Amino acid sequence: MRLFDILIMCNFKHWFRKPLQLFFLFLGISLATTLWSSIQLINTQAKKSYESATLLISSNQNKIIKSVNNELIAFGSFAKLRRNKWPVTPILEGGLPNNDQIKIIGVDPFTLSKNSNFYKSFFEKKDRYQEFLINNRLAFASPETINKILKLNLNLELVKTDSLVKNLVLVDISIAENLLNKSGRITRFELTDRIPKDRKILTEIGLEIIKTKSSDDLKQLTRSFHLNLTAFGFLGFIVGLFIVYSTLNLSFEQRKSAFTTLRLMGISIKTLFLSTLLEIILLSSISGLVGVFFGHILASFLLPDVASTIGNIYGANIKDQLVFSVTEIIIALLMPIFGAILISTSFLIQIYKSEPLSNYLPFLKIYFNYYKNFTSIPIIFILVILSVIILLSPKELFLSFMLIAILILSSSLLLPLFLRLILSLINNSIKFKNPLITWFFRDTFKQIRRISLSLNALMLSIAVTIGVDNMVKSFEETFSIWLDKRLITEMYVRTNSETVAKKISMETEKEENIIDIYPIIETESYFDNSKISVVGFKPKKIYIDNWPIVHKSVDMWKKIQKFNGIIINEQFHYKFGTNIGDEIQTTDLLNNNNKLKSVVVGIYPDYGNSIPQIMISLERFKDYYSNSFPNNFAVDVKKGSFNNVSEYIQNKYDILETDIINQKTIKEFSKNVFEKTFTVTRSLSDAMIIIATLTLLTSLVSLSEIRVINLSPLWALGITRGSLLKIEFAQFLLLILITLFFAIPVGLLICFLLTNYLNISAFGWKLPFQYYPAMWGKTLFVSLICCIISIALPTFLMFKNSTSLMVKRYKNEC
Amino acid sequence: MVPYLVVKKLNKDFESSGESFEVFKDLNFEINSNTSTALIGESGSGKTTLIHLIAGLESPDSGTIKIGDFDIWKYSEQKRANFRLNNISIIFQQYNLIPSLNVLSNINFHSQLIKNYDQNFRDELINLLGLSKLLKKYPEEISGGQQQRVAIARAILTKPKLLLADEPTGNLDEENSTKVTNAFEILQSRYNSTIVIATHSKKLAQNLNLKLIIKNKKINKI
Numbered sequence A: 001m002r003l004f005d006i007l008i009m010c011n012f013k014h015w016f017r018k019p020l021q022l023f024f025l026f027l028g029i030s031l032a033t034t035l036w037s038s039i040q041l042i043n044t045q046a047k048k049s050y051e052s053a054t055l056l057i058s059s060n061q062n063k064i065i066k067s068v069n070n071e072l073i074a075f076g077s078f079a080k081l082r083r084n085k086w087p088v089t090p091i092l093e094g095g096l097p098n099n100d101q102i103k104i105i106g107v108d109p110f111t112l113s114k115n116s117n118f119y120k121s122f123f124e125k126k127d128r129y130q131e132f133l134i135n136n137r138l139a140f141a142s143p144e145t146i147n148k149i150l151k152l153n154l155n156l157e158l159v160k161t162d163s164l165v166k167n168l169v170l171v172d173i174s175i176a177e178n179l180l181n182k183s184g185r186i187t188r189f190e191l192t193d194r195i196p197k198d199r200k201i202l203t204e205i206g207l208e209i210i211k212t213k214s215s216d217d218l219k220q221l222t223r224s225f226h227l228n229l230t231a232f233g234f235l236g237f238i239v240g241l242f243i244v245y246s247t248l249n250l251s252f253e254q255r256k257s258a259f260t261t262l263r264l265m266g267i268s269i270k271t272l273f274l275s276t277l278l279e280i281i282l283l284s285s286i287s288g289l290v291g292v293f294f295g296h297i298l299a300s301f302l303l304p305d306v307a308s309t310i311g312n313i314y315g316a317n318i319k320d321q322l323v324f325s326v327t328e329i330i331i332a333l334l335m336p337i338f339g340a341i342l343i344s345t346s347f348l349i350q351i352y353k354s355e356p357l358s359n360y361l362p363f364l365k366i367y368f369n370y371y372k373n374f375t376s377i378p379i380i381f382i383l384v385i386l387s388v389i390i391l392l393s394p395k396e397l398f399l400s401f402m403l404i405a406i407l408i409l410s411s412s413l414l415l416p417l418f419l420r421l422i423l424s425l426i427n428n429s430i431k432f433k434n435p436l437i438t439w440f441f442r443d444t445f446k447q448i449r450r451i452s453l454s455l456n457a458l459m460l461s462i463a464v465t466i467g468v469d470n471m472v473k474s475f476e477e478t479f480s481i482w483l484d485k486r487l488i489t490e491m492y493v494r495t496n497s498e499t500v501a502k503k504i505s506m507e508t509e510k511e512e513n514i515i516d517i518y519p520i521i522e523t524e525s526y527f528d529n530s531k532i533s534v535v536g537f538k539p540k541k542i543y544i545d546n547w548p549i550v551h552k553s554v555d556m557w558k559k560i561q562k563f564n565g566i567i568i569n570e571q572f573h574y575k576f577g578t579n580i581g582d583e584i585q586t587t588d589l590l591n592n593n594n595k596l597k598s599v600v601v602g603i604y605p606d607y608g609n610s611i612p613q614i615m616i617s618l619e620r621f622k623d624y625y626s627n628s629f630p631n632n633f634a635v636d637v638k639k640g641s642f643n644n645v646s647e648y649i650q651n652k653y654d655i656l657e658t659d660i661i662n663q664k665t666i667k668e669f670s671k672n673v674f675e676k677t678f679t680v681t682r683s684l685s686d687a688m689i690i691i692a693t694l695t696l697l698t699s700l701v702s703l704s705e706i707r708v709i710n711l712s713p714l715w716a717l718g719i720t721r722g723s724l725l726k727i728e729f730a731q732f733l734l735l736i737l738i739t740l741f742f743a744i745p746v747g748l749l750i751c752f753l754l755t756n757y758l759n760i761s762a763f764g765w766k767l768p769f770q771y772y773p774a775m776w777g778k779t780l781f782v783s784l785i786c787c788i789i790s791i792a793l794p795t796f797l798m799f800k801n802s803t804s805l806m807v808k809r810y811k812n813e814c
Numbered sequence B: 001m002v003p004y005l006v007v008k009k010l011n012k013d014f015e016s017s018g019e020s021f022e023v024f025k026d027l028n029f030e031i032n033s034n035t036s037t038a039l040i041g042e043s044g045s046g047k048t049t050l051i052h053l054i055a056g057l058e059s060p061d062s063g064t065i066k067i068g069d070f071d072i073w074k075y076s077e078q079k080r081a082n083f084r085l086n087n088i089s090i091i092f093q094q095y096n097l098i099p100s101l102n103v104l105s106n107i108n109f110h111s112q113l114i115k116n117y118d119q120n121f122r123d124e125l126i127n128l129l130g131l132s133k134l135l136k137k138y139p140e141e142i143s144g145g146q147q148q149r150v151a152i153a154r155a156i157l158t159k160p161k162l163l164l165a166d167e168p169t170g171n172l173d174e175e176n177s178t179k180v181t182n183a184f185e186i187l188q189s190r191y192n193s194t195i196v197i198a199t200h201s202k203k204l205a206q207n208l209n210l211k212l213i214i215k216n217k218k219i220n221k222i
């Protein structure tokens, strides 16, 4: 009981007396949580959506039919489509009502396409199809998933399989109807053959065809998008904690004497410790909850963008609506609670170690002694050594994050030192005639301590913004240039049939709208016991002119054409440490004797790909890998004749429209992804800068009383409040400008780590590092404006009613 | 003789926790130019308040305070501040040094600001008040008594027309008090300043030209 008395009498009383401090504490924690939880929400939601969209059951086509308004489709539509000779098969999918994690996908075994890769690999190879036709209680899932659903007593006959992703259960559509409580409903149709020309029926029953692009490349891109968002959210959270840190520690300082008194009254250390801990937990969870709430709002505000992006890529029906579970709220709350405890540790330790009569350093004392403190130098030194060690060791995702964390930590330790260095240079080297100017710079030196935490928050948020923006922009630009080069022809045709492939390669060259046609073939192989992909191509002029290359040896193309030269992608280069001039050997597991010895003559960028790849001339591909005829073609068509050629090939060779890829569309999609990434990161970084400037505002407001007392000697001499206001303002402006200047290299370093370390360790490719000074300038300008507003307000308020406070100081009672 | 400081019908109340508290009621007195005056009174009688009122730091409820031709409460804050800066020096009870400047800069500050800095006089004062070993230190690093002497040096160095001192020897021992008294005498005799000192010290008051005692919201000559 005593604990709660103390909690209410001492800990909470403080906040009642300083409501503004409490407000800022709340603001800090909730904003930090908002940022963090909104990103988490977007990520989980998006992941859920595209994980569910990756499995296309019926065909390898990339078109599906769904309802125009994203609703479930009535079963009657299925009959109507079939009657109109539409080659469709229904799919019903969704999360189990009492266990959202488990996803049920219901298929119709009778109408399933027998040509699809899925059918071939899943049913045909294992002879499961007949069984599935007869016994509709069969359910397929991975062993792990089966363990999960066993507990649910679903009355299914579970069959283990490794070909399904985690948490996915494949059942007959009638079973899915029951499991999901959606009888007579269909989520979407998949196409099993070519789409009929007459599409009127679709609009009549409120359906539409949409494209899906479940290509691996784009999946990787989305993953990188999420990783960047997560890294960004994390950085934002740290910045948010800076506000809380300054407020919380100020409140602790102000309470120290009260604590000493309580100790003298005989209240145990344990009680004080627990009451403070309890206070921190209570405050952070309440404000964290508010933050989660706003995070939810922010996420649903940003989600439509994200949803449409991902929807474009995967053709998934992402509902623009968030599903929010209690566990997610609790997980989201852990961040602010642990964050708040973390930043109060030093104070909590002080409580624990305190002697009842020990003389706490009063806050003012610390404030004045600060300029002699250089303890951060050895810490920075250790951090630098640590990062050098990491830089020299192999690139790993965890280490990359460590490196970024180290950068943040050491730059925030360095900033106050840097500010002090600059000001002491001014103080020691320039002699001003006007004593007020001398005082101005000396006092600015002392001001550093007062607002160094908020300057740090500001510096970090600007640095993070510059870093992330710069990275996304570099990525976007490089990527579109790369795509331009990489998608060497506008048209790309694929077929499963060797006869068709042969016909295409022999006949189409004569077609007047086709300039040239380049066969391509791809197969799997192994290198160093890892799976790699091998691409056979004709190293003709169009490749020589266009194919993007990051490193090349002399006469690279000649070596590929005439000798045993190959080129490898960056993923290969980083994963196996292979360099130009190295001789490598890949193994074809099917034919162990067939070993290829080649020399690496070039490295090409391969963004979006997840596996190491080599490219080799078609002739040598045939010798070493496979005799099959190339089944993919890059078709160089005359300008504006894409549709003509497409129709021609479709009709003549019976190739599905979906197997004729318009590379322009791919490019547009990818560009879209980047634009959206940019929009989302942009709005989040704006939020972060606002938070950081609020930190400035908070610390100025909470320290204004001390500051007024500090300036009163000047006022008493006869310097007007107006002049003091200007001086105060100029001081902050000076510190802010130095901070902004400092933020640029830190931001570029963050960008460097993201592009050169995080991306390589996570995805295996390096992003070229480019400079966008105009963009940094914009960020700096916006931050400057925000800062000016947030220093103007408290400075003005501080001097508006200050005479009584200034005078009070000279009276006896002070 | 022309009166330099003229206080007429001065009233001052304080508002504290809702209750009004009267410090001065219809206060009238004059002080001649180039004289020294002691303000004597019990603690809480209003010495500090009176000094603040004269210096233009705290406003009266009614009445006038004239310093020379300058009716100090008739003008804007800006003008008042400017007048204070150029004509008045104050030695505060709480010393009131500038925390971010060292002792030497604190001593120089005011006189440099109004451009009547006199290096020889400064050295004289530093020697007289025994401050030469403290010059590089910061206010928070020296004792209360030392801070008080720094504040005195700063005020005297400006050679003000009017020096207001609030218990300037309050924290000083006998020896240092004598030094301070000497410094005041130099200011009055050499630079023709008018000096007003609020003090408890009989010894300090003894040597001054005029003794005023504050009692029951009024002021009287002894």
Ligand SMILES: Nc1ncnc2c1ncn2[C@@H]1O[C@H](COP(=O)(O)OP(=O)(O)O)[C@@H](O)[C@H]1O
Pocket: A808, A811, A812, B014, B015, B016, B021, B023, B041, B042, B043, B044, B045, B046, B047, B048, B049, B050
């Ligand atoms: N700002 C103020 N608010 C309320 N009362 C005040 C204030 N300043 C001074 N007083 C009161 O006015 C009286 C005179 O104070 P002061 O001038 O400091 O006396 P002295 O300097 O003679 O000790 C005291 O009773 C004091 O409590």
Ligand SMILES: [Mg+2]
Pocket: A811, A812, B047, B048, B049, B093, B166
């Ligand atoms: Mg007093």
